[in-house]
Amino acid sequence: MLVADFVGEPVSDAEIDDATLATRAAEGDVAAFEMLLRRYQDRVFGMSLRMLADRAEAEDVAQEVFVTAWRRLGELADPGAVRTWLFRIAHRQCLGVIRKRRDRRTEPTDTLPDSTGTAVGTAGVDGSIDPQRATEAGAGVRALYRALRQLPPPQRAVWLLAEVDGLSYAEIAQVVGATEQAVRGRLSRARARLAEVMRAWR
Amino acid sequence: MDQHTATCAHCQTALEGLAALHAAARELAAEPVRAPASLLDRVMRVVRTEARDDATVSLVTGPDAVTGPDSGRVSTKAVASVIRFAIDTVPGLRLHARHCQVVEPEDAVDVLDVTVEVLVPAEHHLDDRGLRDRIETVVNAHVGLGLRTLKLVAVPVDVAGQSPADADHPVDRPSAAGPERGDRPERSGPA
Numbered sequence: 574m575l576v577a578d579f580v581g582e583p584v585s586d587a588e589i590d591d592a593t594l595a596t597r598a599a600e601g602d603v604a605a606f607e608m609l610l611r612r613y614q615d616r617v618f619g620m621s622l623r624m625l626a627d628r629a630e631a632e633d634v635a636q637e638v639f640v641t642a643w644r645r646l647g648e649l650a651d652p653g654a655v656r657t658w659l660f661r662i663a664h665r666q667c668l669g670v671i672r673k674r675r676d677r678r679t680e681p682t683d684t685l686p687d688s689t690g691t692a693v694g695t696a697g698v699d700g701s702i703d704p705q706r707a708t709e710a711g712a713g714v715r716a717l718y719r720a721l722r723q724l725p726p727p728q729r730a731v732w733l734l735a736e737v738d739g740l741s742y743a744e745i746a747q748v749v750g751a752t753e754q755a756v757r758g759r760l761s762r763a764r765a766r767l768a769e770v771m772r773a774w775r
Numbered sequence: 776m777d778q779h780t781a782t783c784a785h786c787q788t789a790l791e792g793l794a795a796l797h798a799a800a801r802e803l804a805a806e807p808v809r810a811p812a813s814l815l816d817r818v819m820r821v822v823r824t825e826a827r828d829d830a831t832v833s834l835v836t837g838p839d840a841v842t843g844p845d846s847g848r849v850s851t852k853a854v855a856s857v858i859r860f861a862i863d864t865v866p867g868l869r870l871h872a873r874h875c876q877v878v879e880p881e882d883a884v885d886v887l888d889v890t891v892e893v894l895v896p897a898e899h900h901l902d903d904r905g906l907r908d909r910i911e912t913v914v915n916a917h918v919g920l921g922l923r924t925l926k927l928v929a930v931p932v933d934v935a936g937q938s939p940a941d942a943d944h945p946v947d948r949p950s951a952a953g954p955e956r957g958d959r960p961e962r963s964g965p966a
Contacts, residue, residue, distance in 0.1 A: 600852065600874065601852035602855065603852075607822075611815070614810040615810050632810070632813070636814060639814075717800065741960070742960060745960075764793075771799060
């Protein structure tokens with residue numbers, strides 16, 4: 574066999590499953606880890622951005638999530654569960670950031686309008702603020718973001734994981750470290766509260 | 776909608792809120808959010824730096840061996856990556872390597888002991904001999920070492936790419952059927 578054959582067919586990361594990538598990355602395979610990072614960076618960053626409504630803080634959280642994942646992938650018992658595991662790390666980091674904000678401001682963040690972030694709904698593809706998109710972003714979405722900021726963070730997280738990321742109750746329970754029963758309760762309280770705010774907005 | 780809901784002002788108000796929430800939630804979920812390009816760079820810089828501090832094997836042994844930090848050593852993880860790549864890129868097959876252990880035997884030089892798990896799609900017949908030759912050739916060409924032992928562990932996978940080992944944890948994998956589907960939260964919306 575010629576060494577040239579080694580090139581063979583290009584490896585498409587789309588067809589390599591999470592469990593395989595996570596196992597390889599846990600064994601120190603940098604390329605496999607990069608595939609995982611490319612696969613999940615938008616979702617981890619997106620969840621952090623919607624939780625925190627602050628791009629800089631969301632990027633810091635996402636970086637911390639993946640660096641932590643790189644260092645601790647070996648501890649993940651089920652490599653196939655890497656997706657929920659990443660969400661779990663992100664969830665914990667986001668709640669930590671919110672807690673620190675509270676300590677700094679001495680007032681509950683949730684009752685304050687967001688003072689540092691740009692509206693999430695106005696972000697361009699490259700992370701910059703696109704003025705055209707800013708005007709196009711639906712007023713309903715902006716009202717929803719404001720309503721989300723008023724929710725207690727654990728309710729906000731559960732609502733986002735269910736509605737935006739499409740996780741199952743069981744997956745959300747793993748991510749937030751609660752029972753499925755508790756997740757159902759939080760989700761229904763979040764929906765009731767959001768519907769109330771959205772009705773008033775309309 | 777029943778008679779009561781259709782005529783009750785309270786119910787109508789509640790439905791309006793749910794409808795507004797539903798519409799805004801759909802729009803929010805459809806919004807593309809991309810991680811900034813700097814995220815990948817920042818993370819991979821840390822990862823590559825840390826990956827360099829790995830266990831290594833000697834590329835040159837015996838009296839000619841050079842000492843010092845660049846004495847021709849290669850990380851066992853780098854060798855594992857070469858082996859995985861050789862398996863992933865077999866022309867015409869969709870094989871994937873999973874676990875790969877590379878050990879430098881203490882009682883032999885210029886050879887390695889390798890154990891590697893290969894995911895084999897159910898419809899494929901694994902050409903064991905051909906794959907062994909390919910791996911040995913690649914390791915020899917790219918690392919300059921021979922293989923003393925090469926243990927191939929074939930793991931059959933179904934067409935969906937799910938190996939039997941993963942089937943124990945269906946909850947974390949998107950599945951087309953089963954109880955999980957019914958257990959997914961209904962997205963909010965008017966009843």
